[in-house]
Amino acid sequence: MKNQLCIFDSWITKNWPACFSWRSPDGLIDFKKIFENVPDEKLCVSDCSVIEFNTHPVREVTVEEFISYWTNKAQGKDDRILYLKDWHYFKKSSENSWFTLPEYFSSDWLNEFWSLRNDLSDDFKFLYLGSHGTWTPFHADVYRSFSWSANILGHKRWWIFPPGEEKKLLSSNGQIPFDIRSIIKDRTDVKYYLVDQYSGQVVFVPSGWYHQVVNMTDCISINHNWFNATNVSHVWDHLQDQLKAVEVSTKDVSSIPGWHEECQTCLRAYAGINFEEFFSMLKYILITRWPRSSSNDDDGVSSFLKKCKSMQYTSLEVLNNAMDYELTSLIETNLKIFQTALKNPLLWRKYYTTDVKTSTWIRMHDFCMVIQIIKEFVHHETVNTLQLCNGVLQSFWSGL
Known part of the structure; x- marks a missing residue:
């Protein structure tokens, strides 16, 4: 696989159970189905409405509290922008029940080896669940791994930069910006891709490509980090x-x-x-x-x-x-x-x-x-x- 940006259309996820089971009859996210196997899970959510020390503060909530927040926000009763991300959902709910790993991504040295280890409990398979307006700051993925992001429901907007372009955005003290949206507006010297991702589509992010993502609507996505012979x-x-x-x-x-x-x-x-x-x-x-x-x-x-x-x-x-x-x-x-x-x-x-x-x-x-x-x-x-x-x-x- 070349180290180039790629977007797969919804044919790649059309038979995934998650695309049906996690969607309610009215086309919204079905929280009951998502949380039925983990009702007592403690969730770590990022508050995207606050930036402290160049990061979004993280707080722990119960499943009940998170669903209550989501309901209140939809009714205009909660101004917070809470994002449940990097959630190791598939450690407790078998991934095979929800999706089929695309053949293009099947050689996964990272997760394959980590799943063998008894000396720690970790993986790089995540569920992201965020309301309209939630976002991830400008970053490159862990270990300079590949990542793929399958949008089960919703509309995401990506700003994706080829390697080296991020250096043009460094601050005077050499820091990577936390949020590039206002910075990039008037910059004509920086090459980047603006990608709108819709339900069912999968974005492949190559090694070392910095990116920032905003949920334009309520979204749920499955994300993996991985590497293999190609990277x-x-x-x-x-x-x-x-x-x-x-x-x-x-x-x-x-x-x-x-x-x-x-x-x-x-x-x-x-x-x-x-x-x-x-x-x-x-x-x-x-x-x-x-x-x-x-x-x-x-x-x-x-x-x-x-x-x-x-x-x-x-x-x-x-x-x-x-x-x-x-x-x-x-x-x-x-x-x-x-x-x-x-x-x-x-x-x-x-x-x-x-x-x-x-x-x-x-x-x-x-x-x-x-x-x-x-x-x-x-x-x-x-x-x-x-x-x-x-x-x-x-x-x-x-x-x-």
Whole structure:
């Protein structure tokens, strides 16, 4: 997938249960249906009518309070502009009940690996529910991931900027603006796309494209952040840039023992992921995309996943040990395919034909690309300093 803006029309969501179940007979949002599986959920909502310290203040409300607010606002009895966003709805209500993941977005390294982890409970699949006038400030997505946003009901307006254009909007002290609507009106030197998104349509936001979104009507949408073979290089570049920023900000204490480890702790807090987690994810993708014998391609993967999910580990280290053991077995069994893909990153293209299933060449693309990123990763100075490649595969990684 090219790193270009794309809008899919409503054909992509026309059979999604959410498009029917979350819409009431009068064409409005059906709150009863949405909240029936999570009636006691505590909801974190942003107040878009207030800006404090360059952010919208967040408050916690009950489902009952949120529905009451929505009703009162519709009747003109509440002036607040509350936005329920980044809600991990699908952790408690199966996504399969509400939508079908489009094939174009099916290779999702981020959510796939995070769903395997027992050491934390998180994902990057969200439900957004906002009344007319709610909005998200100007930003680029987490990790420089892709994102897709399916508008189940309502009308959204997007301002979307190709990479680099956001720099033209920096303030005198180098800050990204919080709200670009008034700034952009008279600027003819800035390139951007103004997109109106309607019910059923899906907007694909490429890596590193800054954007701001306003709900022109009451809206409900499903949003995912993800990355895969096509944009993992953007994610890796961004992670390195974030580490440099952390190191620069703490250079006055760089002589203290453990500084590199503390920088990784800060990186995790600042960027949401550190080098150890990133490497763990790369190893997971390598294992699950490694070509097996033709008749048992999925059996080995399924066996590995079942083993991991049955493990009651509480640290990433234990999962890493299990993955190293699995990789050792794969290397001993079929090193040749790894070496071939290492030498020829475009090997996957021979699978990109009309008579080969899309899922087959996508998996091969993942396999080829993750090898290239691992090769870059293991030779990074910080990786060596932190000894992230130590263990049973140390000599294998160092030989790449």
